[in-house]
Amino acid sequence: MKKSPSLLQIQRAVAGAVMQPLTRNSGMKSRDEVGHSMRKLAGEIMKPNDRLTSFERLEIYNRQYWFRVLDSLYEDFPGLRSVVGESRYQRLARAYLEKYPSRSFTLRNLGSRMGKFLKEEPRWAGSRQEVALDMVSLEWAAIEVFDSMFFPPLTPGEIQLLAKKKTRMALQPCVKLIELNYPLDEYLIACKEGKALRLVASNAVRGDKKRKAVVIIPRLTKKKIFLVVHQFENSVYYKRLSPEQFAILKGIEKGFPLGKACLQAVPKAKKSPEAWAEDIQQWFGLWAQLGWFCKRGTT
């Protein structure tokens, strides 16, 4: 008598089938990637009923898997969709999810390896790989900032005191610094207008929804920008920085004491130390108002 498969064996076989890429018509493939018959596999694991074969019953889950994960990723990367174009995005998203299926209990993290994927496999972004990589950095930073912790911020007085004591402070976890080769901040804001936030629903099956058309942007002119993506009053904002401002904040992020963070960031030839000091004081006043700093160790 044939021994029954274990729970783990059944789950491995079903998960493999469910996560297998769909055909062009959103059906289950007849063979898996190494050529095994999916009808045979389905027949061995699943019972048919009076209306559906084993294959068709398994196919329901195969379809639902792809509709669910593609839907989730679609919501996360409106900018990337626009940059590479809708049809290329569809192929890219499938390839990404084939290579990097979810390793997290939450769909929030589904796109966490998109940047890595585009670096490894530039062909999926076509001629727009560089812009696509920038856009993914920006979109992923926004996702991370959206639900990151906001610790009690340091006041300007506390910052001054830390500076005198040469003690380090930290950037809030909901403050991310990114360097882009293209000015994509305003473009992404436009992309996101009217976009609903993604939430997981309970136990509900996803349909193969029609996608909204996205507008492909005209050629972007390459121009380096320094950006902070930050949370303020529970919303995500983008703010452009000068190279010096960016370098100071990077220094703080690296754990430099305030004085060192400032000294390594400002080119002495450009302005007098007094002029820099005045600027820096003004910048920190604004950044403190925005609540970007917290005590080191709280993060």
Added chain:
Amino acid sequence: MPGNPFNAFTDYGVGIGLRLPHYRHIFEKKPVVDWFEIISENFMVDGGRPLYVLDKILEQYRVVQHGVSMYFGSAEPLNRTHLKKLKNLVKRTKTPWLSDHLCWGSVDGTYTHDLLPMPYTFEAVRKTAQKIREVRDFLEIPIAVENVSSYTEYHASEMTEWEFLTEVVEGADCGILLDVNNIYVSSKNHGFNPYDYLDNIPRHRVAQMHIAGHSKFEKYILDTHDHPVLDPVWKLYAHAIKQVGRTATLLEWDDRIPTFEEVHREALKANRFLPSSNI
């Protein structure tokens, strides 16, 4: 007073799911709602708007947590990071009980994000009950497991779905979140009598009920949560309530979500079947 430890919250009447399109209405109009069910995973984050919204809701409403990714039935061990985040949320919401599904969805650390049906085997009973116990002991609150809707059955199954559910909840000594819509959907997809299901589960363990709408296709029914509750499901609900008594009930409406008033009105239809509170 409640007659058993699994249904200790009979003062929780009819709730609805907390869904994003309704936030503005809830904050502006402050409607009277018995309780909100939240999807735990949407709030298992470190900060930002999700927790801000949750805290505002908690100021005025009772909240019960419902999860979609614990995967009690997955053969792999529990995810400790998940559990720790969940416990933080439990402390924040003070949920009186916590529910998740009697299903699996991950294997070898890869997640399908689906609620996949269990093979109804004795091995699965043992492993699933053990994991439910572990979760309950870690979170230190009552657990209720929800029967899922399904579209397939396994050759390996050694019992019916309701026998499996019974074995698991007895083995884990936990409650049941009885989803009557899921029973209806599965009964049509697998050809069993849904009343056999209701009549053969340990009714004293039913801690909460779910009602929802579904969609009919030519050869099967899908659990889509995008419609009002259909008559056969209300009939099942009425039958179940007669058996289990007053039980916290929740309407699920997760797709093509109409106005708050429409969802709430649909949920409150459950009051026609609920005996009055005995608290």
